[in-house]
Amino acid sequence: MTYSELECLRVERRGPVGWLINNRPEQLNAMSARMRDEFAVAWTELDRDPDVRVIVHTGEGRAFQTGVDVAEIAGDGVGMERYRRSVEEFDLHFTSWHQQVWKPVITAVNGLCAGGGFHWIADADMVIAASDAEFFDPHVSIGQVVALEAIGLIRKMPVEAVMRMAFVGRHERLSAERAYELGMISQIVDPPERLREEAQALGEKVARNSPAAMRATKRALWGALEQGLTDACRSGGQELVSMWGHPDQEEGPRAFAEKREPRWRDLTEP
Amino acid sequence: MAASNATFLDPHVSLGQVSAYETIGLVRKSPMEPVVRMALVGVHERVDARRACQLGILSQVVDPPERLRQEAQELAEKIARNSPAAMRLTKQALWGALELGLSDARRAGAPAVVSMWGHPDQVEGARAFVEKRDPVWQPLAPAGELESSR
Numbered sequence: 001m002t003y004s005e006l007e008c009l010r011v012e013r014r015g016p017v018g019w020l021i022n023n024r025p026e027q028l029n030a031m032s033a034r035m036r037d038e039f040a041v042a043w044t045e046l047d048r049d050p051d052v053r054v055i056v057h058t059g060e061g062r063a064f065q066t067g068v069d070v071a072e073i074a075g076d077g078v079g080m081e082r083y084r085r086s087v088e089e090f091d092l093h094f095t096s097w098h099q100q101v102w103k104p105v106i107t108a109v110n111g112l113c114a115g116g117g118f119h120w121i122a123d124a125d126m127v128i129a130a131s132d133a134e135f136f137d138p139h140v141s142i143g144q145v146v147a148l149e150a151i152g153l154i155r156k157m158p159v160e161a162v163m164r165m166a167f168v169g170r171h172e173r174l175s176a177e178r179a180y181e182l183g184m185i186s187q188i189v190d191p192p193e194r195l196r197e198e199a200q201a202l203g204e205k206v207a208r209n210s211p212a213a214m215r216a217t218k219r220a221l222w223g224a225l226e227q228g229l230t231d232a233c234r235s236g237g238q239e240l241v242s243m244w245g246h247p248d249q250e251e252g253p254r255a256f257a258e259k260r261e262p263r264w265r266d267l268t269e270p
Numbered sequence: 271m272a273a274s275n276a277t278f279l280d281p282h283v284s285l286g287q288v289s290a291y292e293t294i295g296l297v298r299k300s301p302m303e304p305v306v307r308m309a310l311v312g313v314h315e316r317v318d319a320r321r322a323c324q325l326g327i328l329s330q331v332v333d334p335p336e337r338l339r340q341e342a343q344e345l346a347e348k349i350a351r352n353s354p355a356a357m358r359l360t361k362q363a364l365w366g367a368l369e370l371g372l373s374d375a376r377r378a379g380a381p382a383v384v385s386m387w388g389h390p391d392q393v394e395g396a397r398a399f400v401e402k403r404d405p406v407w408q409p410l411a412p413a414g415e416l417e418s419s420r
Binding site: 124202 | 289
């Protein structure tokens with residue numbers, strides 16, 4: 001599959017792993033209005049590519065992502081107002097969660113992640129980081145509210161650490177090591193230069209599993225954040241049963257018994 | 271708690287199965303990202319006891335592993351020194367907290383706090399503390415007599 005030519009993002013595939021790379025390194029990958037629109041396209045195309053089983057999201061340069069492009073906001077006379085309708089109506093399309101991507105998504109944090117950059121920490125399934133990565137949330141230091149990203153993080157990790165970042169603003173940074181201790185990320189890559197290699201390796205491990213079973217698992221686990229425990233288990237049970245009778249359920253144990261790699265059904269096959 | 275040589279993995283998706291009930295429970299109880307990673311990596315990676323303890327999936331690593339049952343017995347005996355009735359209501363309130371939003375969970379937990387007032391254990395607990403002895407607790411009433419949070 002060929003991907004759209006984008007200005008602020010790079011989209012490519014390496015084996016079963018689709019790559020989405022923030023590509024405004026001079027602006028520390030801050031999100032311009034154009035980049036925001038391009039995210040919607042990139043996620044959708046990677047989700048539709050049948051050869052992509054896992055998606056890795058990372059950044060070019062010394063930052064992963066640093067939120068909205070403040071220079072654009074300050075300089076164009078329109079400011080944040082251009083986003084009012086989409087935020088008020090919660091009609092957003094720049095993360096995999098917004099776009100309902102049910103393939104596994106790995107965020108690989110290179111360098112700095114600030115403010116709105118947390119959207120892609122909160123909305124990824126797995127997060128790994130280079131050992132020199134740093135995290136902070138400057139929203140309140142520039143008179144902005146932090147809500148959507150932190151709300152996601154609060155449901156996924158210890159709350160105190162998230163609150164501290166929200167209120168300390170730009171005056172303190174969280175290290176990759178602390179993020180690992182807290183379970184915000186599951187792997188630190190050292191030396192930092194090996195980040196993409198390790199992300200690809202993790203992606204290839206994940207790509208060895210049943211795409212259909214992973215899709216149902218992902219739905220069940222994100223669904224767990226929407227409901228009480230009993231109701232979430234009830235909904236999860238539906239996902240569980242949805243795989244019964246699927247060819248992957250016979251292929252998995254057979255491949256295991258025959259000591260070979262399973263041949264899974266593509267998600268696009270009926 | 272786990273023996274220091276314990277390892278954890280979730281092979282469901284490597285066999286074409288969905289991971290749901292167990293990991294849904296874990297997602298509500300501990301940091302989500304490492305749980306999702308276990309669910310999606312399947313057989314291709316394991317989490318060791320030390321990391322599980324760091325993440326709060328468990329609260330104690332026993333080393334050497336041979337001491338696991340002894341430590342489990344010791345922990346259980348510590349717990350067994352507390353009021354059975356108060357622990358039952360506490361357990362209901364805390365698991366109930368996973369069913370509801372924060373305000374609703376507190377609203378549901380408040381009656382549990384009050385329901386122990388006037389229970390003989392509340393007099394005995396304070397008295398034993400002052401007298402520096404172990405309390406003599408009441409046996410648990412049948413479970414049906416208590417409101418379930420479910």
